């Protein structure tokens with residue numbers, strides 16, 4: 553099955569999370585994963601996908617302008633129902649724990665629902681999710697550095713485990729769904 557992952561990222565935090573999601577999806581036999589920064593992602597690729605995962609840095613509790621501009625190019629696909637019944641999932645990073653993670657995830661999910669997509673979150677039986685995850689997708693905090701000279705606070709191993717869990721879950725469900733749809 554084909555899985556498309558598109559992300560916005562200015563300083564690499566969300567990009568690192570996107571790579572972990574791709575890694576998790578690729579761990580499922582038969583998954584072909586395409587991963588692109590939003591500047592290189594092509595909306596014309598989407599109708600050939602079985603699952604689409606998109607994510608961004610949370611900007612004031614909502615979708616970053618870069619990813620929103622790209623999502624706003626999906627009108628043609630929406631008008632023709634091209635994304636109906638595709639599996640969808642979302643992810644984001646923020647700088648503070650209460651800096652709008654779940655608001656951003658919900659804002660990322662909304663256009664998927666308008667497209668008729670089937671949303672996949674992360675349930676509580678994912679071990680890392682019980683510790684500190686979200687049920688709406690993967691949302692993690694990468695705290696701002698104390699000084700501009702400090703190395704960047706990138707996602708932790710637990711954060712990346714959540715990413716891998718989401719990617720794997722999407723791929724497993726897409727595989728099951730394709731089997732049922734075609735069988």
Ligand SMILES: Cc1cc2nc3c(=O)[nH]c(=O)nc-3n(C[C@H](O)[C@H](O)[C@H](O)COP(=O)(O)O)c2cc1C
Nearest residue numbers: 561562563564565566609610612645646647648651
């Ligand atoms: C315009 C703008 C708005 C932001 N708004 C928030 C915010 O409301 N809450 C928060 O915690 N972080 C906010 N941030 C910080 C980013 O979400 C955070 O640093 C993120 O991890 C950056 O990801 P990236 O390195 O992939 O670009 C904002 C950053 C920018 C540039």
